[in-house]
Amino acid sequence: MSARDKYEAVIGLEVHAQLLTSSKMFCSCPNVFGAEPNTKICPVCTGQPGALPVVNRHAIELGVRVGLALNSTIHPVSIFARKNYFYPDLPKGYQISQYEQPFCTGGEVPIQLKDGTQRGVKLTRIHFEEDVGKSTHHGHGTRVDLNRACVPLIEMVSEPDMRTAFEAGQYLRALRNILRYTQVCDGNLEEGNFRCDANISVRLKGAQEFGTKVELKNINSFRYVEKAIDYEIDRQVEMIELGEVIQQQTRGWNAAKGTTELMRLKEGAADYRYFPEPDLAPLEITTDWQNEIRKQLPELPQQKSERFQESYGLSPYDASVLTAAQELAQYFETVTNLSQNAKASANWVMNELLGRLNAASVEIDQSPVSTEHLADLIRRIDSNEISGKIAKTVFEAMFATAKAPETILNEKGLRQISDAKQLEKVIQKVIEANTSQVVEYKNGKTKLLGFFVGQVMKETKGQANPGVLNELVKKLLDSQ
Amino acid sequence: MNTIQELLEGYKKKATQPSTVAGDFLDRIESTNPKFNAYLEVLKEKVIARAKELDGCAGQMENLPLYGIPIAIKDNILVKGWSATAGSKILEGYRSPYTATTVERLEAAGAIVIGKTNCDEFAMGSSNESSAYGVVKNPWDETRVPGGSSGGSAAAVAANLCLGALGTDTGGSIRQPASLCGIVGMKPSYGRVSRFGVVAYASSLDQVGPFGNCVWDNARLLEVMAGFDPRDATTSQSTVGSYTGRLNSKTLNATTIGVARDWLEGVDPEVLKSFEAALATMKAAGAKIVDVAIPHARYGLSTYYILAPSEASSNLARYDGVHYGHRAKGVDSVESLYSRSRGEGFGKEVKLRIMLGTYALSAGYFDAFYTRANQVRALLKKDFEDGFQKCDTIAVPTSPCTAFRIGEKVDDPITMYLSDVFTLPVNLAGLPGISIPCGLDDKKLPIGLQLIGRSYDEASLFSIAHQFEKLRGHFPRAGAK
Amino acid sequence: MLTRQEVLKIAQLARLSLTDAEVAEYQKRLGRVIEYMKDLDSLSLPKGAFVRHVPLDAPRFREDEARQWPDREAIVANAPLAEENQFLLPTVLEKET
Structure with missing residues (x-):
């Protein structure tokens, strides 16, 4: 029994999916991928003084669609909250998200296991959020492009309900599939409209308590999901076996090296000072509206x-x-x-x-x-x-x-010749050219039938319909 | 022509034209603004061009309810191409890339934006002393404050450097300076006026409102700019209607005025005397005076100074030196870029409130402060609802004292905050309130009467205020000895 | 009075650099205001009171119609530093927050 077999992994996934709306979450700027830097911006998504958010109705519809597809509970009233932190690609200094009262809780994602059976991976919650901009690092500085800022997202948080990298991979594939079916999201990890963070810990099989979790980021290709998670599980098992202590931390997947690397250690929980977004009323999703959305589910x-x-x-x-x-x-x-x-x-x-x-x-x-x-x-x-x-x-x-x-x-010239008259002519020709074989056939060497069929095939360049041909050859030979 | 109403009449009679009027105001600003420091930016060429454009639109006067009226805009309200410092060094040099809905509507009605006015930094203050661009002097006495935070707008109207002005009121920032400068100032119900393009201080409390020399002027400015704005999801979709047309809709003998005696603590005796006289005047004209109880008003200050700074700490996070505004020099990391830019860019009071709010929202304190304050806010709102079962308007002095000396209250934050005890609860309850001059104290400084109205009933509030104004009669202007 | 450590912690969360003199002053000023707020402690408050400040007839949503905002240059023009139409930060970027 190898060391790894003594342990089991506990995996939970947080997936951010960009919603396929025409405009952004809180402003009317086009929601498009790959535009020239800072061409899809306005006072709202760049956090200008005095700018205010207004909720995109369709974004809410898409979120509800996913919740319904996963049999989650949609809450009639939920609250937008501000998540406060400083970051160069976050122009307002806070991200409008949902915290204590998300619009959607529960539900599950059906996944297929290796033995062909299915099971549901439980979801904790789904909430709305706005995306942030993008910074790119250059030698002399960092450039900030805000085209992506304020693009609508849903964050889907699973329970720590998976035990293997394979399950996590299946979960991601199933989730992407549902998002694509419902036309909510393209589900493209490479383009970043579908992003996945994994929380991974390991513990001895049968243990009740969770181990210290490590957050794994940058899994930006389906090809690496299982590899990255497997690597991280192995790394943690190895450390525990060596008697080392796993620290709470964020690691990134390095595809080139095929390893995970430390990004930062987590020293206590970050203090995001969440509070209800005063610029927006509570989000109301009536039962009627839900039913309307349910009717449109594919x-x-x-x-x-x-x-x-x-x-x-x-x-x-x-x-x-x-x-x-x-x-x-x-x-x-x-x-x-x-x-x-x-x-x-x-x-x-x-x-x-x-x-x-x-x-x-x-x-x-x-x-x-x-x-x-x-x-x-x-x-x-x-x-x-x-x-x-x-x-x-x-x-x-x-x-x-x-x-x-x-x-x-x-x-x-691959057309099959099934026409009896056409074939009979060829067969006749073959019979006339092989009189001695005809005699042998007549004397009981019936396996020569194959010889005649082969000759006809050769003559017709293989286009003769074999079924029709067999019958005709036999008929004509017998009538000789 | 001392009021908007008079100037509109003058235009109608072809007694003058916008470019002449604008020129007069510009001249006056040039000669007297250095004394008062009311304006932070006056783009003369823009003003003249706009006035000339309006000269040519005289034919459309009927459809332009603010035709040729010079209006000053508080510098925390954005007007495309103009400054928007919000009284802060951190926004020095910032050029507004767009125009606030309120200003857009005033301009569409024919108004001339004549300048951007000084204010307490990010509207945090009651004296204008927290402005990074120097204190505004009260036109009644230049050694005294004009009130705040919209002190520049109030002083500009009082000193006849414009005919009307916009301010913002989060805890009294329109009504208190209107009171201290002897003019009329009004804070509408929350959600009545768009906040789009208004530098946010405390989003659940901020409202834009007008300053003017009389109730009619205020009513005209508000009826033009009020109403639903698709860019502000907190604006009501209910109709506004004409306020000027309904100024006589509510007569005093059909009005019940509530007085909350338990709220009237710590008022200067001169102010109290004037307040009682105003009540007596209205009573004599047929108004019924009844007692109401607003028991949680006394907790308004604590409640406000938890909620407003909490929201402010988040609203002001965008001033980080990355996308616009002041950026510290010689920083060696993004973290130091943030904290040095903000440390250098923000003034003392703003830093105090950001830290106060950060503290109130932080882990471990949230429930004891933010949640608790919201619960008190609910009780206060209920107090007013109960009070309005018994009366049409609730009267209180606008400010417990008249204009105080520059520097008098800067040492203790609570002493300064107490200037707003009669205005803060009105914002917390989301109600409309108007301040009208009602007398002078023994130092010949103006005293303001505040009338608080029912939610979304600005029309009645204006009407009651207008009736009182008629009874009161002529009120002297600043500088008129 | 707040302790020096308390003020420094809040200032760090709020990204405000303070001089030693400022720290000392805010120990007093913040302490004074927070002390004053204790008057709320005497109130017995109903559980879960929620104040909806947004009017009930405010619009809940906007329709999903994309519009290009015309003045984007004016936005980047306010940047302290820009390059190729992007906001530019000086180098020395350490790890993410």
Whole structure:
């Protein structure tokens, strides 16, 4: 038993998600990513004297949408509060957030475990918050760009409910999936519109008390989530095994080195002097409004996956892969509806299309193979018009050229010959050219049938429909 | 032409035009402002250009309720292109990138912004002595303070350096200087006037209000600038209506005036005498005088000095030397940039209040101070609600004393804070209050009567004040011996 | 009177550099005001009293319509130091808060 097996990790995640609104949280500046520095600013988001916040209705709607999707409790009255601290990219010297009374508490995120079963990771709360600006460090100074300041965020705080890096990764993926389904957030860690901090501690298995927690920041890629958390768990276990004391601290993930590094030690809790934001009334979310938002909720990943299993007979695994993104699920469903063959649609999408898309870094909604084309291909296989082998060749060409199967079959001369008259002519020709084999066949060497089929295939460059061909060859030989 | 009402009549009769009037005021400011220090910035060219523009709009006078009226703006209210120091060194050199809603509305009504007036730093003070740009002198006696924090605006009106002015009132900052300078000043109900573009001191208490030489002038200024503003989520969407048109809507024989005797402690005998005389005058005209109880008024000072500094400590965090305003030189870290810029940029009283608020909000003290003060605020609000069951307006002196000598109260903060015992509770309850001159003390210094109104009933308050003003008759101007 | 340590702690939270003389003065002044506020201690207060200062008919929201603010140059123009349209801070940036 290795040292690590004696311990278990306790992991809680705090996720900040930027909301997909047109304008910012408290002012009308456009909420866009990647604009020229300080071009999306106004007196409000730059904290000019005298400027006042006004709440964006749609931001609240999006937050409520997430809360409803996660079966959380939405509170009819919540309070915006000021979190006071000094930082160069925080122009007001306080961040408008929610503290003692967030708009949303409870709920859970369903995650899929390695054995295919599901469990819910409990949420503590979701609250609204405004984003801060961005500072970039240059040799001679630090530049501050306030385009991002005041962009709407929700912060989703999980309970310390996860025990492995895998669970944490699944939680993040599930959460992102739900945010994308509900069109609340792009869920892009790299662009920073979806940000994750992890609180990690370890303790001996069976212990009741939590160990000292370390906050892990800068996990800005899905590729590193598990790696970073695993590294940190190992580091803590190793320290405890060596008899060292873990100090409360914030660490950052260094992707280049593959390690976590100390950012700062936490000496007591920071004193943010929260108090209710006097520029805003309490936030009211009426039951009527909630119901209206609930009505607009789309089918969520879990519901969709269950429906796929039921209606299309997919395995739980296939269903979960195909519902991992709404666009993918939609693609699959369209192909299925057009082709009327769910199993084949699932296989083609999962085994042929996804791998190629990933390799080419192309999103499903940009796929060169359209849903119509793929369904067309599947129909042609199902009607025996082309063989599975030819289909693969055609598919490859479809992916490369975005052309329709029909066009590719014609261009490449891959069309199957099923026409009896056309085939009979060729068979007749082969029989006439191989009279001695015909005699042998007649004398009982029936396995020569394959020889004749092969000859015809050769003549037709493989385009003969094998089923039709077999029957015709047999018929014509027998009639000799 | 000594009032806005008179000047509007003058324009109507074509007796004068905006550029002539503006020129007169500019000349007077040039010659006498050095004496009073009421103005911090007067952009002469801008004023003249604006007045000339208005000369050409004489035809639209009917639709411009403040046509050609020179208005002074307290320097904590933003006017695009003008200074906005809020009386602080930390905002020295700052150019407003936008205009406050209140000023936007005054300008749309034809008013001329004639200058930015001096005030206590970040509106924290009752004497104008906390301004980083020197104290304002009271036009009635230059050795005395004009009151504060809107002392520059009050003095400018009293010294005839403008016809009307805007101030802000968080705990009495319009009414107290109006009282000390012998003019009319009014604080509207919380949420009646937009705070957009007003340098925040204590957001749950701040309101913008007018100064003028008479109630009509105040009513006109307020009816122009009051009302819902989509940029301020704390403004009421209820309609404003005409205040000037309703000045006779409430007659004194239909008015019950409440007096809270338990509140009237520590008042200067001369002030009390004048206050009682004012009550007698109104009683003689048919008003009913009744006793009301505002038992928590005595806790107004403590409550205010917890809540206002708490909000201020947060509101003033933005002055950190990063995005605008004073930045300390030769700092070696961001932390020292913050604390040195703020240490150098803020004055003594502002630092005191920031620290007071920081203390009241900090871990371990929050409940004992901030939460507790809010509970008292609720009780005080209830006191007034109960009081207004019995009366239409509650009368108190505006200030317990008349204008005091410069330097007289700077040593002890509590002594200074007590100047506002009759105004602070009104802000805490969010009610409208108006100060009208009601007499002179034995030193020939003006005394103010404060009338407090029901929430959002500025119309009745103006009307009662107007009736009293008529009974009182002519009130002398500063400098008129 | 507050202790010197108390004043320094508050000043640090508020990011105010104070001279020794100022610290001594604020020990007295802050102490005086905080002492005065003890008059509230005698009051028996109802639990959870909440004062809503915002009028009930104030607007709760604005609609999500993006508008470009026209005078952004005027904002950066007030910066003590700017570079490439960004606010600039001198070097020597230590760790985050």
